[in-house]
Amino acid sequence: MKIIVQKFGGTSVADAPKIRNAARRVIKAVENGYGVVVVASARGKQTDQLVADALELNPNPPKREMDQLLSTGEQQTVSLFAMALEAMGYDAISFTGGQIRMMTDSSHTKARIQSIGAERIHKQLDKGKIVIVAGFQGIDKDENITTLGRGGSDTTAVALAAAIGAEECEIYTDVDGIHTSDPRIFKEAAKIDEISYDEMLELAHFGAGVMHPRAVEFGKKYDVKIHVRSSINESNGTIITHEVPQMEGVTVSGATVQKDMAKISLVGIDNTPGNAAKVFAHLSKAKVVVNDIIQTEISPEKANLSFMINLSDLDAAKEAAEQIKDEVNCDSIFVRDDIAEVSVVGIGMRTHYGVAEKMFGALAEAKVNIDSITTSEIRISCAVDEDQAEMALKVVCTAFELGKPAEHRRKS
Amino acid sequence: MKIIVQKFGGTSVADAPKIRNAARRVIKAVENGYGVVVVASARGKQTDQLVADALELNPNPPKREMDQLLSTGEQQTVSLFAMALEAMGYDAISFTGGQIRMMTDSSHTKARIQSIGAERIHKQLDKGKIVIVAGFQGIDKDENITTLGRGGSDTTAVALAAAIGAEECEIYTDVDGIHTSDPRIFKEAAKIDEISYDEMLELAHFGAGVMHPRAVEFGKKYDVKIHVRSSINESNGTIITHEVPQMEGVTVSGATVQKDMAKISLVGIDNTPGNAAKVFAHLSKAKVVVNDIIQTEISPEKANLSFMINLSDLDAAKEAAEQIKDEVNCDSIFVRDDIAEVSVVGIGMRTHYGVAEKMFGALAEAKVNIDSITTSEIRISCAVDEDQAEMALKVVCTAFELGKPAEHRRKS
Numbered sequence: 148m149k150i151i152v153q154k155f156g157g158t159s160v161a162d163a164p165k166i167r168n169a170a171r172r173v174i175k176a177v178e179n180g181y182g183v184v185v186v187a188s189a190r191g192k193q194t195d196q197l198v199a200d201a202l203e204l205n206p207n208p209p210k211r212e213m214d215q216l217l218s219t220g221e222q223q224t225v226s227l228f229a230m231a232l233e234a235m236g237y238d239a240i241s242f243t244g245g246q247i248r249m250m251t252d253s254s255h256t257k258a259r260i261q262s263i264g265a266e267r268i269h270k271q272l273d274k275g276k277i278v279i280v281a282g283f284q285g286i287d288k289d290e291n292i293t294t295l296g297r298g299g300s301d302t303t304a305v306a307l308a309a310a311i312g313a314e315e316c317e318i319y320t321d322v323d324g325i326h327t328s329d330p331r332i333f334k335e336a337a338k339i340d341e342i343s344y345d346e347m348l349e350l351a352h353f354g355a356g357v358m359h360p361r362a363v364e365f366g367k368k369y370d371v372k373i374h375v376r377s378s379i380n381e382s383n384g385t386i387i388t389h390e391v392p393q394m395e396g397v398t399v400s401g402a403t404v405q406k407d408m409a410k411i412s413l414v415g416i417d418n419t420p421g422n423a424a425k426v427f428a429h430l431s432k433a434k435v436v437v438n439d440i441i442q443t444e445i446s447p448e449k450a451n452l453s454f455m456i457n458l459s460d461l462d463a464a465k466e467a468a469e470q471i472k473d474e475v476n477c478d479s480i481f482v483r484d485d486i487a488e489v490s491v492v493g494i495g496m497r498t499h500y501g502v503a504e505k506m507f508g509a510l511a512e513a514k515v516n517i518d519s520i521t522t523s524e525i526r527i528s529c530a531v532d533e534d535q536a537e538m539a540l541k542v543v544c545t546a547f548e549l550g551k552p553a554e555h556r557r558k559s
Numbered sequence: 560m561k562i563i564v565q566k567f568g569g570t571s572v573a574d575a576p577k578i579r580n581a582a583r584r585v586i587k588a589v590e591n592g593y594g595v596v597v598v599a600s601a602r603g604k605q606t607d608q609l610v611a612d613a614l615e616l617n618p619n620p621p622k623r624e625m626d627q628l629l630s631t632g633e634q635q636t637v638s639l640f641a642m643a644l645e646a647m648g649y650d651a652i653s654f655t656g657g658q659i660r661m662m663t664d665s666s667h668t669k670a671r672i673q674s675i676g677a678e679r680i681h682k683q684l685d686k687g688k689i690v691i692v693a694g695f696q697g698i699d700k701d702e703n704i705t706t707l708g709r710g711g712s713d714t715t716a717v718a719l720a721a722a723i724g725a726e727e728c729e730i731y732t733d734v735d736g737i738h739t740s741d742p743r744i745f746k747e748a749a750k751i752d753e754i755s756y757d758e759m760l761e762l763a764h765f766g767a768g769v770m771h772p773r774a775v776e777f778g779k780k781y782d783v784k785i786h787v788r789s790s791i792n793e794s795n796g797t798i799i800t801h802e803v804p805q806m807e808g809v810t811v812s813g814a815t816v817q818k819d820m821a822k823i824s825l826v827g828i829d830n831t832p833g834n835a836a837k838v839f840a841h842l843s844k845a846k847v848v849v850n851d852i853i854q855t856e857i858s859p860e861k862a863n864l865s866f867m868i869n870l871s872d873l874d875a876a877k878e879a880a881e882q883i884k885d886e887v888n889c890d891s892i893f894v895r896d897d898i899a900e901v902s903v904v905g906i907g908m909r910t911h912y913g914v915a916e917k918m919f920g921a922l923a924e925a926k927v928n929i930d931s932i933t934t935s936e937i938r939i940s941c942a943v944d945e946d947q948a949e950m951a952l953k954v955v956c957t958a959f960e961l962g963k964p965a966e967h968r969r970k971s
Contacts, residue, residue: 163615197635203575204639205646212645215653216638219631223609226628227616233624234617241627245657246702290658 150272150313151176154186154282154304158321159378160224161191163231169378170231172319173277177237182272184311186282186304187228189220210255214284214294218244221281221300228279239277242267244284244292249303251285251293258285258293260302260365263310280307298359305362309369316366316373318358323377324384325350325357327401327549332537335550339400340383343390346400349492349526352438363387390494397556398495398502399547404540406533408438408486409461410518411468412453415478418444422475423452426468433467435460439488439521439528449478453519455530458484486518487536489543490528503527509546515539560684562725563588566598566694566716570733571790572636573603575643581790582643584731585689589649594684596723598694598716599640601632622667626696626706630656633693633712640691651689654679656696656704661715663697663705670697670705672714672777675722692719710771717774721781728778728785730770735789736796737762737769739813739961744949747962751812752795755802758812761904761938764850775799802906809968810907810914811959816952818945820850820898821873822930823880824865827890830856834887835864838880845879847872851900851933851940861890865931867942870896898930899948901955902940915939921958927951 153176155169169187176183197216201208208216225241232239248264271278282300285293295302301318308316325347326336342350344367351360357375366373366387376384394400416422423442430437439455456464461484468480489510496502506527510517515538518530531539548556565588567581581599588595609628613620620628637653644651660676683690694712697705707714713730720728737759738748754762756779763772769787778785778799788796806812828834835854842849851867868876873896880892901922908914918939922929927950930942943951960968 163612166616200575200635200639201642204578205642207646208642209645212638212641212653215641215655216635219634222631222634223612223628226624227612229624229627230613230617230620233621234619241624243627243704292655 148182148272149180150182150184150311152184152186152304152308152311152313152316154300154316154318155188155378156300156318156320157188157191157194159319160187160228166224166228166231167235169319170228170235172378173232174235174237177277183277184268184272184307184313185225185228185277185279186300186307187221187224187279188282188300189217190224190227193220193223211291214255214292217294218281218284218292221283225279225281229277232277232279237277238275239279240271241279241281243281244303245286245290247280249285251287251295253287253289253291253293255291255293257296258287260285260295260306263306265310268307268311295361298362301359301362302365305365305369305371305373308371309365314372316371318373318375319378320357320375321378322357323380323382324375325387325401328403328540328544332404333402333541333544333549336544337550337552339385339553341386341388341391341394342400343394343494344387345390345525346492346494347387349490349523350401350403358387394494395498396495397493397553398499399491399493399549400495400553401493402489402491402540402543402547402549404487404489404536405438406487406536407458408455408488408530409458409464410453410455410483410486410530411464412451412481413468413472413475413477414451414481415445415449416452417476418446418448418450425475426452426471427454429471430454430464430467433463435464435467441519441521455486455488483518485533486530487533487539488528488530489536489539490526491543491547492526494525496525496527505546506543509542510539513538513542515542560594561592562594562596562684562723564596564598564716564720564723564725564728566712566728566730567600567790568712568730568732569600569603569606571731572599572640578636578640578643579647581731582640582647584790585644586647586649589689595689596680596684596719596725597637597640597689597691598712598719599633599636599691600694600712601629602636602639605632605635623703626667626704629706630693630696630704633695637691637693641689644689644691649689650687651691652683653691653693655693656715657698657702659692661697663699663707665699665701665703665705667703667705669708670699672697672707672718675718677722680719680723707773710774713771713774714777717777717781717783717785720783721777726784728783730785730787731790732769732787733790734769735792735794736787737799737813740815740952740956744816745814745953745956745961748956749962749964751797751965753798753800753803753806754812755806755906756799757802757937758904758906759799761902761935762813762815770799806906807910808907809905809965810911811903811905811961812907812965813905814901814903814952814955814959814961816948817850817900817902818948819870820867820900820942821870821876822865822867822895822898822942823876824863824893825880825884825887825889826863826893827857827861828864829888830858830860830862837887838864838883839866841883842866842876842879845875847876847879853931853933867898867900895930897945898942899945899951900940900942901948901951902938903955903959904938906937908937908939917958918955921954922951925950925954927954
């Protein structure tokens, strides 16, 4: 039997009519001959409500108890989902993460999946049942309930699809797929039909919110075809898959903007081996997540070391920088808290020239000042003033014709 | 270490201030040197809300899924309870029924406890932790979540107290103990200091809502001292325990009224062995719960067979009676749907005379018509007209001086 995994997020199961709507998508797949495994998130704002309930009792709740609490949200959805399917005449059975042996480590609130027991699911599918699994949650070896953190239900769905050998993992959302850019900023943003895991990872890391990077990484690692599509209409969404040759024809797949960034520069540190390592080890100890690193020599003995962080980490990062300052013989520390990063992403960059030129040109023409530039093999990011960020994204999108489907863009 | 079990019902944990209030009761026991195991129910109206959510999707939800859904209510409470204790500076850990191996059969929505894993609880108590266990729920051998049905959290608490060898099981409620009668009807009803399991069982079966009979049965079977007391004040409540000699001095411990009853009479059935058995086997198949049975010979060949049921079972019972009518050669079926049952209960009845006389006399004086009478060793029940029921209870309470503490009543 061909198996498909269908994941429904919180907005797609927020109330009874939406659960019924989602159930109809499941039934359609069943009628098409698929064995269907559903992964569901907590209903609408349920998780937020539970978090508020917890904080009312304890401003700093123990993480194990947080997981025990929050995991009830998905458990409620899956049982309700199964009831809805039964009412529509289809056999269904719901499982918690623990019940299907979704084994994780014990890092509460951000656990990592270690293994999944596929047998119980296969057994139910063989009986002709639709299997509904609670996303976002697992158990550790002592049966403590764990949760996977942000994007956890996507990760559950993709990991399950890998474990049970599903043909495809459908991620249902309230948009009709991945877009070349954020439609709230660049209204004309076109839907992407197909994108590689690597491009999706860069887009996700740089602010495209639809899929969580961890889920995409799982898909890449276990070769799971992911289909991001609308829970409202039936049109095809975006397939995330392994790189295929025709993808290279598309120079730039998408553009993103990541706001609320800050930049810290250690000016004039000793340019000796190991100094950068010292700085980042120290930041890591302070639990600061570093996004981008830029180091440039300013003399044979001295260098400037800059890094981008989320604004929310700024205080911790400043403190850590002050602590390490003398050890690396830093002249001064320079902080910017009004930074945003505009990025373009595309596998095609590897073989096409002129992407950087076109991006910088568009920004220059719009009089956007570029603070700093970082690149990967398939990405170029420019740090710009926060208040120019949306305008900068728009001019970049226009320059790369991201309002048109890929096949209609001018070849560069 | 001396261990105590404290059970908090839904109203005692309805919101954050109430959970904190309950946590303070726990802390007091800890400070008194007890190892404390808390059993908690779902918060306030949470279960009702979940039932409504289910019925919106499926008017006849599968029971397994109902259990999967409803068990989240207690799971939320216990994690929040643990968070509250942590915030107050005490180590606590919460467990679902499954996590402490509360093993039950697979009768979803009314499962029976088979065994409890005490080790995990002892281990945590030995570490100095307060252990919070979700009431009302367990798992079957395939790790399906089950629930224990009405009064399930009381049963969990008493069963746990037995399994871990607790000194006492405290049941916290919004009243300050068991009363001689329902204070909503007989305002002067006195609190009972001590009552035997058997008396409590009779009272519970006949409408006294504070403790569920199953929990009392567990207490009797495993010799668990149960203390029903107020979550609002600190005064002693009612101890439910094994019969002690001084209890016999109290003729009548309490009086109850059970409303919404119906009576079905099979008039003139053949008085041959096995006919009554046939009738009740048939009713049982129709899932009708029979409360009281009255059979009287009306001739050497014929008898009248009557039984009391809850009004909600009336249609099913009438249908079942019609089906069996010819088989037992019944002349006619007579139904009353306006019946209530007033009962007095007391171990003292075994050795004291005149209880029946006093009860019937009080009812006669108040011009209450008695439809039928049933008795057990420690109970007398009179079926009366529903609209005379409350008045009947009041006159019976007055006759037995149930407004006074037991030691202040006239000796009969």
